[in-house]
Amino acid sequence: MTVSELTQNGLTALTLPDGDRSIEGVYMGDLLSWVMGNASTDNAWITIMSNLNVVAVAVLTDVSCVILAEGVELPADVKAQAEAKGVNILTSELPSYETAVKLYELLR
Amino acid sequence: MPEPLVFHFDVDGNDFTSAGTASVTVKKNLRQLGLPSEVIKKLSIAMYEGEINMVIHADGGTADVIVGESYIDIILADHGPGIPNVELAMQEGYSTATAQIHSLGFGAGMGLPNMKRYSDEMTIDTRLNEGTTVKMRIYL
Numbered sequence: 001m002t003v004s005e006l007t008q009n010g011l012t013a014l015t016l017p018d019g020d021r022s023i024e025g026v027y028m029g030d031l032l033s034w035v036m037g038n039a040s041t042d043n044a045w046i047t048i049m050s051n052l053n054v055v056a057v058a059v060l061t062d063v064s065c066v067i068l069a070e071g072v073e074l075p076a077d078v079k080a081q082a083e084a085k086g087v088n089i090l091t092s093e094l095p096s097y098e099t100a101v102k103l104y105e106l107l108r
Numbered sequence: 109m110p111e112p113l114v115f116h117f118d119v120d121g122n123d124f125t126s127a128g129t130a131s132v133t134v135k136k137n138l139r140q141l142g143l144p145s146e147v148i149k150k151l152s153i154a155m156y157e158g159e160i161n162m163v164i165h166a167d168g169g170t171a172d173v174i175v176g177e178s179y180i181d182i183i184l185a186d187h188g189p190g191i192p193n194v195e196l197a198m199q200e201g202y203s204t205a206t207a208q209i210h211s212l213g214f215g216a217g218m219g220l221p222n223m224k225r226y227s228d229e230m231t232i233d234t235r236l237n238e239g240t241t242v243k244m245r246i247y248l
Binding site for chain 2: 030032033036037041049051053054055056059060062
């Protein structure tokens, strides 16, 4: 499934500069070093963090998109940076766990 | 032997949110050189952790990336307080970061362990009240 397809299934795109990225698995976490140590390339990354460092971590780990759970808002400067760096950011009104369950259903 | 390619960066100690500029730039440059993506990922994550450490603990520093024929070196140097107990600092989960740093998603005590994990060789030269130099090597 691609990131664009995900947005047709109840998740809203906040930035979508590279919607053709394929999603292979999911990683969930808010501690950025932990995410960098464990997220795999092409994972969808579910988090509640929405500061500028999230964009850097998404670039460095090569995740296919960031999904902000719990309807967390994306500051304008972070949005601009994500677009500049080609990072897809989606938002979900659901908490992290329910978002992960939804992705599990969509990806299997 | 051809001259190695060197990238030099100053890491601004006052700007936590811009930390990562050097690593993200290096990642882009190395991609243009056509290096394997797994090598680039390891290197750029190791470097980012180092950048963050310099911002959190040492008021910034410098980062140099030297691309040789068979390996890449990353040299991170600061004039911060030094690391009193390197063995302790290397333990996963050990952190001296503040609550403010935690609120930004850092301070999990995974910085140095990740740097070791993602590099093939790592040496730490630290002197109290003088500074720290971390050298990481990743083989191509």
